[in-house]
Amino acid sequence: MPVKAIAKTSIARNGIGAFVLPCHKISVQYCNWGGSSSGLRQLLKSGKMDSIASQKSGVVFDVVKRVGHPKLIFHYNNSQKQEVDIANLEASQIVEKLNEYSQRSGAPLFKFNHKVLSNNDSVRGIWSPMHAPKSHRHKI
Amino acid sequence: MLRRIVRLPRPMLRTLVPTRNYQVARLDTSLKTNYDSLTDYGSYKNNIFTHRLPESTAQQSPPLVALHSRLNLPTSYSLSTLSQALNLNKFDDGLANNFGLNTLGKNLMSYYVAEYLLIKYPRLPMPIHNAAVDSLMGVETLHEIGKSWGIEVDQSSKLEKYLSQESEFLKYGKLRFVSEQRKSQVKEDGVYELSQEEIASLHRNKSFVAKETEAYASAVRSIVGGLYTHVGEDATKAFISDHILSRKLPLEQMFQFSQPTRELIRLCDKLSFTEPVEIRLIAETGRLSAHPIYVAGAFCGVEKLGEGIGSSLAEAKTRSVVNALLSYYLYSPISADGADVKFPSDIDYKFEGIVGTGDVAI
Numbered sequence: 059m060p061v062k063a064i065a066k067t068s069i070a071r072n073g074i075g076a077f078v079l080p081c082h083k084i085s086v087q088y089c090n091w092g093g094s095s096s097g098l099r100q101l102l103k104s105g106k107m108d109s110i111a112s113q114k115s116g117v118v119f120d121v122v123k124r125v126g127h128p129k130l131i132f133h134y135n136n137s138q139k140q141e142v143d144i145a146n147l148e149a150s151q152i153v154e155k156l157n158e159y160s161q162r163s164g165a166p167l168f169k170f171n172h173k174v175l176s177n178n179d180s181v182r183g184i185w186s187p188m189h190a191p192k193s194h195r196h197k198i
Numbered sequence: 199m200l201r202r203i204v205r206l207p208r209p210m211l212r213t214l215v216p217t218r219n220y221q222v223a224r225l226d227t228s229l230k231t232n233y234d235s236l237t238d239y240g241s242y243k244n245n246i247f248t249h250r251l252p253e254s255t256a257q258q259s260p261p262l263v264a265l266h267s268r269l270n271l272p273t274s275y276s277l278s279t280l281s282q283a284l285n286l287n288k289f290d291d292g293l294a295n296n297f298g299l300n301t302l303g304k305n306l307m308s309y310y311v312a313e314y315l316l317i318k319y320p321r322l323p324m325p326i327h328n329a330a331v332d333s334l335m336g337v338e339t340l341h342e343i344g345k346s347w348g349i350e351v352d353q354s355s356k357l358e359k360y361l362s363q364e365s366e367f368l369k370y371g372k373l374r375f376v377s378e379q380r381k382s383q384v385k386e387d388g389v390y391e392l393s394q395e396e397i398a399s400l401h402r403n404k405s406f407v408a409k410e411t412e413a414y415a416s417a418v419r420s421i422v423g424g425l426y427t428h429v430g431e432d433a434t435k436a437f438i439s440d441h442i443l444s445r446k447l448p449l450e451q452m453f454q455f456s457q458p459t460r461e462l463i464r465l466c467d468k469l470s471f472t473e474p475v476e477i478r479l480i481a482e483t484g485r486l487s488a489h490p491i492y493v494a495g496a497f498c499g500v501e502k503l504g505e506g507i508g509s510s511l512a513e514a515k516t517r518s519v520v521n522a523l524l525s526y527y528l529y530s531p532i533s534a535d536g537a538d539v540k541f542p543s544d545i546d547y548k549f550e551g552i553v554g555t556g557d558v559a560i
Contacts, residue, residue, distance in 0.1 A: 060461050060560045062454040063329035067339045068445035070346060075444025076437075078268055082348025083261075116268030118260045135348045177446055188481040188493045188507070 069177055072163075081160045083118040083133035087126075094145035095128040101149040110156060117160060130155060134164025228288060248294040251278040251370060261350065261371030268348060269421070275428045283420035284349065286375040286413050296420035303423030306431075307335050310438045313541050319449065321527050321554040329452050334442055337407055337415040343441060344414035349373050351410065355381035375413035435543060450524055457560055458519045464558040465526065466498055473499030477515045480505065496522040 072078060088102065089095040101107050102121065111119040127145035130152075134140070142159055144152050187196060225231050230245040256262055256277035266280055285295045311334050315327055322330065333339060352372035354364065358381075380393075392400070393409055400406050426434040455461060463475050480493040494514035496503045504525055506517025531551035533539045539550045 060456070060464075060558055061323050061325060062456070063325040064452050064454050065329055065336075066333055066448050066452055067336070067342065068333045068447050070342065071444060071446055072346065075440035076270070078347055080346075080348075082264065082268065083350075116264050118264045120260075133348075135346050137345070186493075186507070188483075188491065 071177070078135070079114075079116050079160075080135050080163045081117060081132050082135055083120065084156070084160060085120045085122055085131040085133070086128075087122045087124050087131065088128045089125050090123055091125070092127070097146070097148045097152055098128045098144060101152055104149070106149065106153070110153065114160060130159065132159045132162070132164075134162070136164045138164040138166075140164065246288075247292055249292060250294050251281050253278050255367065256281050256370055258365075259367040259370040261368060263371070265347065265349065265371060271425065272429050272433065275425060279424040279428060280421065281370045283424050284371070284373050284417050286373075286416060287377065290374070290378055296416060296423075299420035299423035299427070300416045301423070302426060303419035303421065306426055306434055307419060307422055307438055307442065310435060310543070311335050311442065313543060314439075314443050317539055317541050317551055318530050319528060320531065320552050321529050322449075323527060323557045326449070326452055326527070330447060330449060333447055333452070334445065337411055339445070340415035340418040341411040344373075344418045347418070349414065349417060351413075352376070353381065357382065373413055373417055375409065375416075449528055453520075453524065453527070455520055455523065458516060458523055460560050461558060462496060462503070462519050462523055464560060465523070468555070468558055471498050473501075475503075477518060479511070479514075494518040 072080070086098070086102075086107070088098045090099070107119070107121075111117070127143060130142045130144055132140040132142065140159060140162070142155055144155055147155070228246065232243050232245055233239075234241040253276055259277075259281070262277055262281055262284075266275065266277060271280070279299075282294050283296050283299050285293055287293075288295050288297075308331070311331055315322065315330055315334075319327075319330075350372045352369045352374045353376060354362070355378060358364075359366070359369075396406070396409055422434060422438060425437055459477075466475050476497045478495050478497055480495045482492045483490050489509065491507060491509060492511055492514040493505065493507050494511070494517070495505045496518045504518045504520070504522025506514050506519070506521050508514030508517050531539050533550045540547045
């Protein structure tokens with residue numbers, strides 16, 4: 059056997075070819091009695107939530123009535139769940155939260171201090187001092 | 199070395215000899231197949247009762263409708279077919295399962311993946327080609343794709359559904375492969391009991407494929423198969439290239455050379471290069487420097503085949519030879535106008551690439 063293969067799975071590149079929204083389900087939890095849910099209740103009553111749900115047709119909206127502060131639970135396709143507390147928020151602020159979190163990938167946020175984050179090697183390659191002509195090389 | 203020869207008595211020998219170790223096609227008895235005569239395949243008919251989910255029921259399943267929309271499937275792709283693609287259970291509720299769609303999708307996928315690899319990388323050695331096919335459409339990869347499509351598994355039993363007042367339509371949009379009996383078993387946290395098939399796969403090829411992984415892969419294949427049945431081949435081809443061929447294939451990490459220098463020499467022989475292969479030192483930082491670095495090149499006459507950097511002469515040499523081999527094996531042809539070459543399934547296809555000449559033997 060001249061050459062053996064090392065098994066590797068291919069790397070997903072969402073957005074090259076097809077784009078599939080990573081957020082697939084949003085649970086909207088409200089309380090029918092508490093004051094902190096009034097913004098969400100208004101959103102649900104006015105039919106605004108219905109229109110948002112019909113706009114985001116790829117996302118399942120699950121409206122749950124439960125005692126306590128209201129929250130939004132975003133389910134992402136990397137098996138992550140993100141709970142967002144929306145107690146005492148107005149309807150417009152809740153819509154902002156919905157838009158913001160439904161566009162996320164579900165991966166935790168991290169500080170990135172470099173210019174490029176890529177799966178691919180640099181197109182120009184890495185500069186090498188060994189390939190300069192001999193007369194131009196650094197001499198010690 | 200002590201060796202004992204045991205003579206078997208004659209009748210015992212006779213019982214040992216006739217072993218059948220090849221695959222024999224057998225009818226699946228659970229399908230209750232009837233036929234007029236064994237060789238008349240047209241008369242084969244399955245008597246297992248299955249029915250398709252009515253479209254009106256499928257429309258009331260939010261996960262199913264959302265999946266349809268998330269994958270941007272055309273409206274002619276019916277929701278009932280999508281639901282069927284997610285069903286692996288043969289007996290539970292009498293609904294048609296995805297066995298046929300899975301086979302169809304697998305065939306289509308393997309055709310387009312093989313076509314892509316053979317045209318794009320015509321010189322890939324056979325083991326790497328096989329690994330690349332697995333890398334694009336293997337069970338693990340398809341499981342990952344299924345997960346990224348947001349397909350969920352239906353894991354709650356009938357009783358649990360009843361107690362939580364869950365809508366019965368929800369399950370039609372979920373992946374159904376856990377049998378009702380298994381669902382109702384008491385599960386212990388952190389303990390996973392293998393099913394019979396999983397144990398069998400463990401013995402057969404020493405690579406464990408969980409039932410869930412296989413189920414996700416089967417659902418993805420079936421969705422592709424369903425696309426073909428509803429919309430036809432062009433849309434299926436576009437779907438496969440969007441979701442499967444668009445993934446990054448780490449081919450340069452998939453080679454494991456045992457004797458790279460010898461292989462390069464054999465390869466150059468096979469390509470009938472007249473000059474001998476030589477490894478030459480191109481540059482170095484100096485042998486007595488604190489961290490010496492060498493740049494070696496694999497040359498054939500004046501042609502540089504590959505170049506490698508290493509912290510010892512041997513490392514630089516091996517890297518240069520491996521780079522030379524990789525740049526040969528990973529060659530990808532382009533057409534005369536500089537664009538990607540066309541595939542045989544494209545319209546007005548004209549062969550422009552090359553055909554690989556096969557692997558070298560060491």
